[in-house]
Amino acid sequence: MQTLELDLGNRSYPIHIGRGLLSQPELILPHIHGASCVTVSNETVAPLYLSQLEQNIAALKHSAVVLPDGEAFKNLETINLIYTHLLEQHVDRKTTLLALGGGVVGDMCGFAAASYQRGVNFIQIPTTLLSMVDSSVGGKTGVNHALGKNMIGAFYQPQCVLIDTDVLSTLDDRELSAGLAEVIKYGLIRDVEFLHWLDDQMDNLLARDPDVMAEAIFRSCQHKAEVVAADEFEADQRALLNLGHTFGHAIESAMGYGNWLHGEAVAAGMVMAAEHSLLMGWLDTDEVEFIRRLLIKARLPVAPPESMSSDDFMRYMSVDKKVLDGTLRLILMKGLGESVITADFDPAALQRVLARDL
Amino acid sequence: MQTLELDLGNRSYPIHIGRGLLSQPELILPHIHGASCVTVSNETVAPLYLSQLEQNIAALKHSAVVLPDGEAFKNLETINLIYTHLLEQHVDRKTTLLALGGGVVGDMCGFAAASYQRGVNFIQIPTTLLSMVDSSVGGKTGVNHALGKNMIGAFYQPQCVLIDTDVLSTLDDRELSAGLAEVIKYGLIRDVEFLHWLDDQMDNLLARDPDVMAEAIFRSCQHKAEVVAADEFEADQRALLNLGHTFGHAIESAMGYGNWLHGEAVAAGMVMAAEHSLLMGWLDTDEVEFIRRLLIKARLPVAPPESMSSDDFMRYMSVDKKVLDGTLRLILMKGLGESVITADFDPAALQRVLARDL
Numbered sequence: 001m002q003t004l005e006l007d008l009g010n011r012s013y014p015i016h017i018g019r020g021l022l023s024q025p026e027l028i029l030p031h032i033h034g035a036s037c038v039t040v041s042n043e044t045v046a047p048l049y050l051s052q053l054e055q056n057i058a059a060l061k062h063s064a065v066v067l068p069d070g071e072a073f074k075n076l077e078t079i080n081l082i083y084t085h086l087l088e089q090h091v092d093r094k095t096t097l098l099a100l101g102g103g104v105v106g107d108m109c110g111f112a113a114a115s116y117q118r119g120v121n122f123i124q125i126p127t128t129l130l131s132m133v134d135s136s137v138g139g140k141t142g143v144n145h146a147l148g149k150n151m152i153g154a155f156y157q158p159q160c161v162l163i164d165t166d167v168l169s170t171l172d173d174r175e176l177s178a179g180l181a182e183v184i185k186y187g188l189i190r191d192v193e194f195l196h197w198l199d200d201q202m203d204n205l206l207a208r209d210p211d212v213m214a215e216a217i218f219r220s221c222q223h224k225a226e227v228v229a230a231d232e233f234e235a236d237q238r239a240l241l242n243l244g245h246t247f248g249h250a251i252e253s254a255m256g257y258g259n260w261l262h263g264e265a266v267a268a269g270m271v272m273a274a275e276h277s278l279l280m281g282w283l284d285t286d287e288v289e290f291i292r293r294l295l296i297k298a299r300l301p302v303a304p305p306e307s308m309s310s311d312d313f314m315r316y317m318s319v320d321k322k323v324l325d326g327t328l329r330l331i332l333m334k335g336l337g338e339s340v341i342t343a344d345f346d347p348a349a350l351q352r353v354l355a356r357d358l
Numbered sequence: 359m360q361t362l363e364l365d366l367g368n369r370s371y372p373i374h375i376g377r378g379l380l381s382q383p384e385l386i387l388p389h390i391h392g393a394s395c396v397t398v399s400n401e402t403v404a405p406l407y408l409s410q411l412e413q414n415i416a417a418l419k420h421s422a423v424v425l426p427d428g429e430a431f432k433n434l435e436t437i438n439l440i441y442t443h444l445l446e447q448h449v450d451r452k453t454t455l456l457a458l459g460g461g462v463v464g465d466m467c468g469f470a471a472a473s474y475q476r477g478v479n480f481i482q483i484p485t486t487l488l489s490m491v492d493s494s495v496g497g498k499t500g501v502n503h504a505l506g507k508n509m510i511g512a513f514y515q516p517q518c519v520l521i522d523t524d525v526l527s528t529l530d531d532r533e534l535s536a537g538l539a540e541v542i543k544y545g546l547i548r549d550v551e552f553l554h555w556l557d558d559q560m561d562n563l564l565a566r567d568p569d570v571m572a573e574a575i576f577r578s579c580q581h582k583a584e585v586v587a588a589d590e591f592e593a594d595q596r597a598l599l600n601l602g603h604t605f606g607h608a609i610e611s612a613m614g615y616g617n618w619l620h621g622e623a624v625a626a627g628m629v630m631a632a633e634h635s636l637l638m639g640w641l642d643t644d645e646v647e648f649i650r651r652l653l654i655k656a657r658l659p660v661a662p663p664e665s666m667s668s669d670d671f672m673r674y675m676s677v678d679k680k681v682l683d684g685t686l687r688l689i690l691m692k693g694l695g696e697s698v699i700t701a702d703f704d705p706a707a708l709q710r711v712l713a714r715d716l
């Protein structure tokens with residue numbers, strides 16, 4: 001097992017990564033301070049791992065709420081199912097919620113924890129690669145609104161993140177690739193050496209080699225923890241983690257939540273950011289080709305859906321959280337492993353990327 | 359004008375109290391950092407004061423969302439009306455929300471501010487006596503759930519509280535009395551001298567004498583600010599501010615939100631706390647009679663609805679936020695001006711109070 005610490009003063013917490021962690025109560029119990037806990041999971045994950053998790057908490061009062069699976073259910077109505085369960089179980093402020101699932105479960109459980117009785121503790125137990133390397137770390141919680149992704153939520157940190165890499169054995173191939181998009185993202189933002197390592201190891205990653213996978217997760221979490229520790233509330237540099245996300249969120253919203261996986265939309269979005277960077281003269285053709293080939297190797301899409309017009313993009317991008325006082329800010333690249341947040345881009349170049357006029 | 363400072367480190371803010379403050383842009387504008395703001399109000403208050411408020415922000419991009427009036431609408435569905443308005447207006451993270459209304463508007467606008475794009479600034483502009491002396495100060499925000507009052511929310515502080523006492527001229531008598539319940543509460547919790555002053559000044563308060571009213575509001579906000587500064591997240595002493603509220607919330611929930619005003623339910627709840635304290639030997643008969651007479655003078659109820667059984671009370675009280683690990687804690691009195699939080703009470707005495715077997 002490897003352990004990272006996310007350093008946030010009195011809100012610091014450990015991230016444990018390793019095999020078989022779901023069966024190690026000594027990792028979970030120290031973070032449960034009251035006499036009860038409630039697991040939040042979904043219909044896909046609960047049949048696989050809920051009973052294994054509940055063996056750790058058998059001595060406590062515990063119950064579980066099992067949500068429908070998928071991004072389409074990441075909304076206020078589903079959050080209300082969690083609140084209703086908590087109130088029906090007479091769960092008090094000293095309870096701890098356990099988020100057992102992917103990013104959707106973690107984001108919703110985290111926001112429920114942030115808002116139930118104005119805040120209870122929670123633990124992230126991610127079961128998809130994407131949630132292990134990204135959404136379970138850093139305290140972004142929330143739900144979608146019909147008019148925009150992740151528009152409702154809170155910054156609210158867990159007590160601990162428990163990453164049991166054994167659970168990846170049951171993840172389907174499409175979800176695995178979607179997670180790799182966020183892994184590749186860290187390389188593109190801030191670590192060119194990691195990017196080349198990923199290029200070398202891609203076959204092993206797709207074959208789910210446990211050691212290679214653990215190394216990719218550890219290095220991803222390390223990047224995430226460093227960025228979040230420096231800028232918890234996204235005043236500035238944390239926004240770099242949204243490389244590809246402004247385009248990606250627009251794709252997810254326009255196509256209907258859940259039809260494109262988040263990681264798939266981010267992959268296409270990162271290619272669009274690369275194309276825009278190329279038009280700005282900040283990347284060269286070889287670099288853009290390298291990015292495209294690496295994503296294809298990870299079995300990810302490298303272009304937006306053909307049905308989307310540039311007007312579709314602009315409509316969804318105008319509510320992006322990186323818009324400040326009416327100015328759209330984008331994450332672009334100035335070389336492999338170096339991304340920047342900028343409002344100072346050529347709008348004609350953006351227009352060409354959105355209209356696929358390349 | 360008088361100004362108090364609520365001291366919460368980098369979340370500190372001023373509370374301005376005085377006449378005509380709604381027409382003083384220099385009090386509002388310094389707290390608006392972006393280029394836009396959105397007022398949240400309701401159907402009763404907006405026709406009276408929205409245009410006056412909007413004169414302060416005429417130079418900014420601004421809009422308003424007008425909610426239905428009343429506690430019955432303090433829920434997630436109504437919050438969603440705010441989110442939808444913000445997204446339709448393409449409002450970004452640098453916007454400021456203005457809560458113009460009573461406690462329901464302030465609590466909902468505050469929670470919308472806490473959760474829209476994971477947090478935007480907001481300003482409290484309370485228009486009822488109750489919200490001026492209690493809910494606008496201290497950062498408790500949220501909504502009700504069908505199974506319990508204020509069960510969903512966040513601790514989220516405003517940038518400023520602006521109390522224009524002139525707006526009390528349009529408050530109806532029943533709302534005025536409901537506000538006086540929370541004013542009297544501060545006396546009962548921690549200031550016996552204030553309690554006697556209120557007893558002396560009750561006729562002037564009911565006549566809305568501006569100077570007497572301003573003094574009552576100032577002293578109430580001073581108490582609230584001191585308690586919140588010492589215990590922002592209600593680890594301990596802040597719970598004293600809930601004197602009468604455990605019983606009161608049960609009354610509000612059982613009777614249907616809005617049928618009893620919050621202050622009315624708190625008044626009856628404070629009498630029940632006094633009766634319980636009498637049975638514990640902590641108050642004497644004269645003290646309980648003084649409390650009852652003072653509340654009657656303020657035109658408030660001093661007993662719970664006859665239709666409520668002790669079972670009704672227990673059902674709603676079991677989800678109270680002061681329940682910890684299954685133990686109900688109550689706020690009781692050990693003399694006038696001295697309240698305590700205790701789990702160490704005689705359950706038989708509680709049962710007698712709930713069953714009205716006194």
